[in-house]
Amino acid sequence: MGGSEFLRRLQPLKADMEAAYFRVYQPFHVREEDFDALLALLDEQAQKRTLNLQRTDRQTPWFKQEPAGMRLVYSDAQTPAQVHARAQELKELGVGWVLFSDVPYPYTESLRQTLRQRIGLWHKEGLAVGVDLDVASTPAEDPWALEAIQGNSAMQQRYWMISDPKLASLFSPFSKEKENGDFLWLEEIQQYVYCHPQTGGWLLDYKNPQVLALMLERFCELVSSGADAVELKHLDSMWKECKAQRLYPQVPDLFALFAAAGKLVCPEVLVLGHSEAGAKDLQILSQRAPAATGLIDAASMINGWNSLATRDTKMLQGDLVFHALNSSAIAVHPLGADQGVVWNFNAEAARMRGWDPDCHRQFLMDFYTGQALGSFAEGESDRESGRCYGTLASWAGCGRALDGHEPYELENSCRRILLVQGLSLALRGMPLLQDGDELGALNDASFRLDPKKEGDRRWLQRPVFLDDQAQRRYQPLTVEYRIFQSLKTMLQVRSADPDWNEGQEQVADVGNDAVFAFVRAVGQHRLLFLFNFTESPQYCSLTSLFNKEEQARELLTGRRICGSQESLGLKAYEFLWLIVEA
Structure with a gap:
């Protein structure tokens, strides 16, 4: 890449980068020459891009299509045969990329070669590949x-x-x-x-400006392995002061500098931020970063699980109205957290519902570890950190229902799984599945038999992939079949609509807090989504959703709903994806 190309990329980014740099480092007496040296470093890294990778820089970035992704553990599926078998399953489902967790930073040639080979195997299968980088x-x-x-x-x-x-x-x-x-x-x-x-x-001590430069250099070296996305993990821990807070004001600027470096050196690579902060702080991160930067939207995931536990969607509605991510950002919607779920919900919204935040946080921990009255979930928690662990299916109640041979509860648990998956896929952005979500995988306690893993609860929600279980996705009446085929249908509907991610979500008032409803429209294209977060039938008003002359078609079943209806009934945990037609 020539210097003129670097300058062309730099022009729209330089002012914001300079402002972010000096907001962080001006108290530490940096000079203009220090910022220029940082740009020179990035220019040098851009020149190092291999010819093969530079060719991909000129193409439309793969993430513009916003495909669904799957998070996998880096140590799994290592041989070509294993990768091929797993890739076939994911492509059949409709997944377009994989995101590896626990990738060891390749600071030796042996590690670099292994990483390049691993990424190459997935590229041969036609899937984009993301890797994680601990920036803290x-x-x-x-x-x-x-x-x-x-x-x-x-x-x-x-x-x-x-x-x-x-x-x-x-x-x-x-x-x-x-x-x-x-x-x-x-x-x-x-x-x-x-x-x-x-x-x-x-x-790392980011108060030392040299640390930022060195970590940006490591970021660029990691990208040179052929990765299509880099997840910046542990953003919250990049800065420390005596007075503890979830997200220090320097972190959004540091994140913006990493994201801008990606735009300068490798614009075809998705830079993906991962913070455990609440919705308000995530909104700030999305506003500070350059356009088309990815951000894990943990807030919508937490609000979804909160709505299932409380049968109340007000907090979900409030964050979508007041703390939505910037429209220029690429929201990535997970269904679980690889490091465990931390209940960083909107404390002010909780108080408005009459819930003490600390007590409500304890309630959610108890609920998703199966200790609260009325809980259907199975999971584990770390009382010191406040993290909860468990797979989607176990949190939804599948394990309990199967152990108790309760067909009614099994039906409800499957509906809960599809409900939260349906919400993740309905929201604007990119859905990110956890390994095993597509098959209803349960908590896997076998990690305690491995001395290297027994103290790490994350492995509870990282089930071992079993081919026998995967084959049951073809057997009707099995949980695997129902979840896999339903998820596959949703992904097909989503990818078939070129305007699916156009427009901003607008919460709709249907007169029932148990039902979450929102509209996303661009021009004459209007999508309406309804979700019943309870095990009981619910009714919602249609008068505010569309006119009497209009009708809506359900995208998953083909069912038609007339605007002349004043209300609409939703079954237990039922959700509807509707397109409004004249």
Whole structure:
């Protein structure tokens, strides 16, 4: 790529990049030359792009079509035969890309070669590939960390290191249960290093501008492996102050700089931010980043699960009205969280419903671990971090229904699965399935038999792929058949409509808080979505949805609804995808 092409890409981005850079680093006395050096680094990385990858840069980015994705664990499906078998299943379903979790950063040639080969296998199957990058920390075996522990002061300055225990305890309180809080004492260099509470990785100190430059360089090197998307994990932990808060104001600017770097070096690669913050903070992240930047919309997922537990959709409605992601962003809608679900719902909205936020958070933890009265779910939680773990099917009640041989409850659990999948696919953006969601996979406790995994509850919701279970997707009357074929139909309907993701969602008032309804319209193309979040039949008013002269066609069943009807009944956990016709 020539320098003129880089300058062409830089022109619409430079002002926002410069503003973001100096908002973060002006208190640390950076100069204009430092920002210019950062741009020079990105220019150099752009020149390094191989000819083959540069050719893809000139094509329409694959993510413009906003296909459905599937999150997989990097260590699974390693051989060509395994990849082929899994890819055939995903393509049959209608999935267009896979997103790998737990990708070890390739800082050796051996790791780089393995990653390129793995990505190449999926590319041969016609699927785009995403990988994750921890932007907040590195593992203790990282070359930077190894040099730091050997006394390299420059490497030590890349990490959150403190020698004074009193100062360290201001950031992460020391206690009897956690003697050093989230800090690890390094005897060799007489320093505390701040560790990520979930991964144990050493937290990077982004107050050092050099850390940003070095991590952007790593980001570009990771992209050179042939990845089509990069998920920036642990955005919330990129910045630390004594006063704890979910998302520090510097994080949206740092995220914007990573996203802009992607637009400059590899515009065909989707940069995907992953934050566990609430809807209001996610909205800020989406507003600060360049157009066509991806963002995991964890808020809609949390609100969906909250609506199932409470049979109330008000919080879901409120966040869609007041805290929707920027329309220029690509919202990626998961059904679960690979790191476990943290209940960061809108606390103000909870108070307006009469719920104390802390008590309601505890209720949701109890509900989705099967401990609350009336719960249908099975899962596990980590009381210290407040995270809940479990597969979609287990949270929806499939496990309990199968164990109890209760056909009525099994029917309801299947309806819950399809309801939340239907919501994820209906929202504007890209749905992201978890491995096993398409087959109704249950919690897998076998990870406790593996000494390397037994302490990591994430593996509870990472079931081992079994070909026998996958083959049941062809057997009528099985759970696998019902979920797979229903999901396949929804994905076909979604992909067949070229205007599916056009327009913004507008919440519709149907006079019933148990029903979530929204409209998305562009020109004469108007889609209407209705979701009953209860196990009881519900009725909703149609007068505010369309005129008497109009009628609507249900896209999944072909059912027709006349505008002359004043109300519409929805069965237990029923949802409708409607297109309004004159």
